[in-house]
Amino acid sequence: MEKPQLTLYLAAPRGFCAGVDRAIKIVEMAINKWGAPVYVRHEIVHNKFVVDSLKDKGAVFVEELDECPPDRPVIFSAHGVPKSVPADAERRNMVYVDATCPLVSKVHIEASRHAEEGLQIIMIGHEGHPETIGTMGQLPDGEVLLVETVDDVATVEVRDPAKLAFVTQTTLSVDDTIDIVAALNARFPAIVGPHKEDICYATTNRQEAVKAIAPQCDALLVVGAPNSSNSKRLVEVAAKNGCNYAQLVQRASDIDWRALEGIRTMGITAGASAPEVLINEVVDAFSAHYDVTVEQVVTAEEHVEFKVPRVLRVPA
Structure with missing residues (x-):
């Protein structure tokens, strides 16, 4: 057949x-x-x-x-x-x-510097996410206030509106965060932001790549874990940018083939913690079901590399 x-x-x-x-x-x-x-x-x-x-x-x-x-x-x-x-x-x-x-550590350092200058911090992030817990835990209780949405900005209670700074989780939706930052600036005109945005290069690049392919895809799959913030954001970005069916899958075995009946174009991406072997597994699964033509859509080149701590680079 x-x-x-x-x-x-x-x-x-x-x-x-x-x-x-x-x-x-x-x-x-x-x-x-x-x-x-x-x-x-x-x-x-x-x-x-x-x-x-x-x-x-x-x-x-x-x-x-x-x-x-x-x-x-x-x-x-x-x-x-x-x-x-x-x-x-x-x-x-x-x-x-x-x-x-290191890009999360940069946010920790920012928060600590602001606190040293007497500023209370507002963090844009997701409650309960390990990164949010870690960043808020850099300072004593009450020194970092969490907001998740534009609505939260309207109700957050601060110590002094003239002495505020904000930081963000590194794995947020770029577009959603722009709206929250705008709400913060509108309510607290004196609030101090980061010198360079806290959302990391990898999160931004992966979201931009999804924006580039989503409008031409009948469906799009994000390979990633359900507790991965950056992976879940990619699903949301695809849905907001014209893809009617965007889903998160951990492995090829999670693909809902019935939901994909009749598709002609398919997008595939992966969150920042998903290895290429899992992406290849998903591509192979589609090749088993379809006569596949693969087109790679490149929107950025990444050449970032971080050194491991020195303790691991010296002999025991």
């Missing part, structure tokens, strides 16, 4: 960013240096495939530091941690390696 034809638009950039790549290397290098097990507080990145592959190599994932034995190394995830976590590790004389993405 002849397979139906399908044009598959592959967004680029997609998948791993420099911060994720660095975080995974940190775990692998720590296992090589100190042997297994190496403990990791929280998922190193939000991707089950990556986490499971690191478990196979000797990583043990825990939610809190008190689940780690004091005589084994512990790694903090790419999303960042509250200041209390490394302080607790030092108190217990633990060996620890901080895998926080």
Whole structure:
């Protein structure tokens, strides 16, 4: 039986960013240096495939530091941690390696500098996300106030409207964040923003790539995890930019083929913590069902690389 034809638009950039790549290397290098097990507080990145592959190599994932034995190394995830976590590790004389993405660390430093200048911080982010918890945890309770929407801006209660600054989670929707920042500036004209936007290059680039392909796609799949903020934002961006069917899938086995009946054009991208092997798996699944023509749509080139901490670059 002849397979139906399908044009598959592959967004680029997609998948791993420099911060994720660095975080995974940190775990692998720590296992090589100190042997297994190496403990990791929280998922190193939000991707089950990556986490499971690191478990196979000797990583043990825990939610809190008190689940780690004091005589084994512990790694903090790419999303960042509250200041209390490394302080607790030092108190217990633990060996620890901080895998926080340098672009998240930049936001932490910004928040601390603003606080030193007597400013209260408003953070644009998602409640309960590890990155938001980590950033808010850089300062004492009450010094960082969270807003998630434009409506939140109208009701947030600040100490002094003349002494405010804002920071953002690095994985937000660029377009939604512009609206929230506009609302903050309208309500608090004296509010201080970041010198350079906090939303990271990888989040921005992946959203721009989706915007480029979404209008010509009957459907679009984002390869990523349901707890990955940047992956979920890509689904939203596709829907807002003309794609009627945009869904998140973790693996090819999650594809709902019935929902895709009759499509002629398909978009595929991946969140910043999804490895290329999973993207290839999805492409192969479409090749099994359709006569596929793959078109790669490149909207930016990425050449960012972050060094791993020095402790991992010197012999044990």
